[in-house]
Amino acid sequence: MIRTRDLTRTFGAKDKVVQAVKGITLDVEPGEVVAFLGPNGAGKSTTLRMLTTLLNPTSGSAEVAGFDVVKDPAAVRHRIGAIGQGNGAGQNQKVIDEMVGQGRAYGLTKSESKARADELLAGLDLSDLADRVVQTLSGGQRRRLDVALGMVHQPELLFLDEPSTGLDPQNRANLKDLIEKLHAEHGTTVVLTTHYMDEADSLADRVIVIDHGRIIADDSPARLRSGLVGDRLDVTLPDPTDVPRVVAAIERMATPLSVNVAGPTVQARIDGAPQLVPQLMRVLDADRVVVAAAEVARATLDDVFLHLTGRSLREGSGPVDIGRPDGPAGPSSEPSPSPQPSPSTESSQPSARNEYAA
Ligand SMILES: Nc1ncnc2c1ncn2[C@@H]1O[C@H](COP(=O)(O)OP(=O)(O)OP(=O)(O)O)[C@@H](O)[C@H]1O
Ligand SMILES: [Mg+2]
Numbered sequence: 001m002i003r004t005r006d007l008t009r010t011f012g013a014k015d016k017v018v019q020a021v022k023g024i025t026l027d028v029e030p031g032e033v034v035a036f037l038g039p040n041g042a043g044k045s046t047t048l049r050m051l052t053t054l055l056n057p058t059s060g061s062a063e064v065a066g067f068d069v070v071k072d073p074a075a076v077r078h079r080i081g082a083i084g085q086g087n088g089a090g091q092n093q094k095v096i097d098e099m100v101g102q103g104r105a106y107g108l109t110k111s112e113s114k115a116r117a118d119e120l121l122a123g124l125d126l127s128d129l130a131d132r133v134v135q136t137l138s139g140g141q142r143r144r145l146d147v148a149l150g151m152v153h154q155p156e157l158l159f160l161d162e163p164s165t166g167l168d169p170q171n172r173a174n175l176k177d178l179i180e181k182l183h184a185e186h187g188t189t190v191v192l193t194t195h196y197m198d199e200a201d202s203l204a205d206r207v208i209v210i211d212h213g214r215i216i217a218d219d220s221p222a223r224l225r226s227g228l229v230g231d232r233l234d235v236t237l238p239d240p241t242d243v244p245r246v247v248a249a250i251e252r253m254a255t256p257l258s259v260n261v262a263g264p265t266v267q268a269r270i271d272g273a274p275q276l277v278p279q280l281m282r283v284l285d286a287d288r289v290v291v292a293a294a295e296v297a298r299a300t301l302d303d304v305f306l307h308l309t310g311r312s313l314r315e316g317s318g319p320v321d322i323g324r325p326d327g328p329a330g331p332s333s334e335p336s337p338s339p340q341p342s343p344s345t346e347s348s349q350p351s352a353r354n355e356y357a358a
Pocket of ligand 2: 045
């Protein structure tokens with residue numbers, strides 16, 4: 001469904017060059033749900049924009065839904081849905097008109113468009129807002145509308161750039177349900193971006209970690225967590241002299257990836273820490289060790305990152321590369337983000353709305 005070979009994108013010119021994407025080679029099979037995970041500036045949106053034909057690669061190639069993104073962008077656009085990082089919805093129309101217009105722009109009949117719009121608005125908890133003018137929606141409501149717009153024509157491949165940003169927990173859950181439904185009913189391939197390991201975990205079956213424009217890991221969420229970093233277990237004791245007994249108990253019961261002591265707290269990295277805790281508590285109790293607190297945390301993006309790169313996300317993983325341009329293209333080579341499919345209806349301008357800001 002997606003095939004890229006050494007895809008790169010460089011911005012700027014002369015001595016001010018940002019190498020946003022530095023050679024991404026990737027195959028995504030039909031029906032996969034893939035998350036691009038990485039910090040700010042990692043190159044996630046740039047990669048998505050190349051795959052959705054909004055930006056030309058500087059070098060390398062990408063085929064999406066069977067077509068080359070540079071040679072046949074219109075064919076690609078017709079087969080994909082793209083929900084950008086910014087708001088794409090127009091401002092002055094009613095929500096329902098926006099939705100129906102988008103469906104019409106992709107060649108759906110009026111009744112098909114209406115039925116699809118109603119279904120999606122219901123799925124994203126927007127039915128009550130169907131007659132509201134887009135401008136009056138809250139940020140999260142508008143974000144949901146963007147997601148609905150990208151799904152109207154039931155694309156075989158859906159790109160979502162940070163779909164859950166700005167959504168409350170209930171609507172994150174709705175979004176997850178919608179993606180699962182799309183996948184189950186239509187086998188839709190989904191590529192999304194996120195900063196959150198837990199989101200990647202809950203939405204995707206494959207996580208591609210991107211840093212500084214390169215893929216640094218590509219695996220299932222479970223394997224990224226357990227194989228790489230494990231869960232974190234913190235046991236805090238009122239009496240620090242008990243620390244060695246806790247360390248010994250943990251090492252007897254499991255094979256921790258690491259054990260550190262910070263004052264009265266033992267910090268261990270262990271696969272399956274949640275299952276270990278009850279047994280550990282019983283053993284410590286029998287050993288008359290009093291525990292003040294035991295905390296288990298699943299691995300976060302920060303943990304995965306620390307393991308993969310040796311530095312924390314918070315240590316400022318500055319994405320900017322200053323160097324000579326390594327390819328011929330500058331911003332001037334960008335295609336204008338013109339409408340996606342050829343509007344085959346009387347609808348005037350809905351097709352350009354759901355694209356990334358240029
Ligand atoms: N049009 C542009 N001109 C110059 N630099 C750009 C342009 N677009 C992106 N960049 C730079 O390319 C790098 C990658 O940006 P990109 O938007 O792909 O990151 P991202 O992984 O999506 O980050 P975020 O999580 O913040 O959305 C950044 O350093 C960014 O400043
Ligand atoms: Mg981005």
